[in-house]
Amino acid sequence: MLDVLGLKVPIIQAPMAGVSTPALAAAVSNAGGLGSIGVGATDAAGAKAMISDLRTRTNRAFNVNVFVHGPATADAQREAAWLEWLAPLFVEFGAEPPKTLRTIYKSFADDEEMLAMLIEDVPPVVSFHFGVPSPEAISALKAGGTVLLATATNLEEAEKLADAGIDMIVAQGIEAGGHRGVFDPTAPDDQLGTFALTRLLVRKTKLPVIAAGGIMDGAGIAAALILGASAAQLGTAFVACPESAADEAYRAALLGPGAHRTRLTSVISGRPARALANRFTDLHASLTDRLPPDYPIAYDAGKALHAVAKARNEHGFGAQWAGQGAPLARAMPAADLIATLVQELEAGMRAPNGNP
Incomplete structure (x- = not known):
């Protein structure tokens, strides 16, 4: 082959x-x-x-x-609860969460x-x-x-x-x-x-x-x-x-000490994915029994949060995908x-x- x-x-x-x-x-x-x-x-x-x-x-x-x-199965109640959970982070960066979420990928x-x-x-x-x-x-x-x-x-x-x-x-x-x-x-x-x-x-x-x-x-x-x-x-x-x-923040994280910690989480997109540990992946610890919206609906929220954070020079909400071999x-x-x-x-x- x-x-x-x-x-x-x-x-x-x-x-x-x-x-x-x-x-x-x-x-x-x-x-x-x-x-x-x-x-x-x-x-x-x-x-x-x-x-x-x-x-x-x-x-x-x-x-x-x-x-x-x-x-993706739209669930207005689950999506509203997800946005409410993320709302304090949007407020931290002087923004409001989206009113609704979309199925952004076909x-x-x-x-x-x-x-x-x-x-x-x-x-x-x-x-x-x-x-x-x-x-x-x-x-x-x-x-x-x-x-x-x-x-x-x-x-x-x-x-x-x-x-x-x-x-x-x-x-x-x-x-x-x-x-x-x-x-x-x-x-x-x-x-x-x-x-x-x-x-x-x-x-x-x-x-x-x-x-x-x-x-x-x-x-x-x-x-x-x-x-x-x-x-x-x-x-x-x-x-x-x-x-x-990859942007400069992603490259810096990958080539720095943060590469030694990756996390598998569904918080970012609604599906399990492994990324460099950052503020976004750290939210996984507080998920408890909360379910994110279906992929890629949850990703709409994740991208919106990353955008408002990045605008304030906070890069900890990017989807910095990386495997466990990242330190190499x-x-x-x-x-x-x-x-x-x-x-x-x-x-x-x-x-x-x-x-x-």
Whole structure:
């Protein structure tokens, strides 16, 4: 499958929405890996523009990631209670909370325009997060020659992906930064680590497996490959690259002592996601039995709070996605990072303890 993707090295850059850019994806692809853009936070026109930009920067394979979450159920009472809970923070920054909340992102499962655009544009790779689309969508994309990847956090999800005709499985461990790819956020989460999950899926499924979560250097990639993974997906490792869209506060937090603390919380968006610990993630401790609105309705409130706080020079309410390997982040151009990872990978394969 790596030959199908045209990779020179088994490294995939995770499509972290809000961080990944066409420039970053192109730099990774041009260096021999698989660059990715996340389009879950835009519409078909915005996604088409990103893909067009990316194509001007590289002639190599790249990945376009979409979110396939279940439909958000509006609940006026729960949303009003959520805004009331956050109201003191808005007041702290001289603002009022929104009067109502919106479903700000459309799921790929319900986005006919996005599907039509991808069928017409035929990106080399499309990946799915939060679930799997309809059989018709999968058939149409595969008919054009697009390779399909999808995230699984346990064996049951992986088996559903295999049955649906997905080509490769991204095994997302609990260490991973950004949104956890669970299909049903209300169901119990096995919280499997990356290497346990990778080995499980390698043993129990017939599809190539991509290890994701907490992998930051070549030794980690080597460990994943030794466990049977076909490739490793890294997200947090690329946040500090100059080509990413991370702002200065995000970069400073990632490269500072705060990187040693990440939190998995649904407070920011309404779905479990891992981020650098900050004032926003600290709210998780006071959730008690309070339920946030459904994703992405809760994210509308989170983005509004971040905007008013940032306007007052408070950056502690940003969605600073990061995995547990965050302290190992390095700030360098993406091409240099790929080259460094390859050198470390080769050393790691010679000396599997990661200390050649």
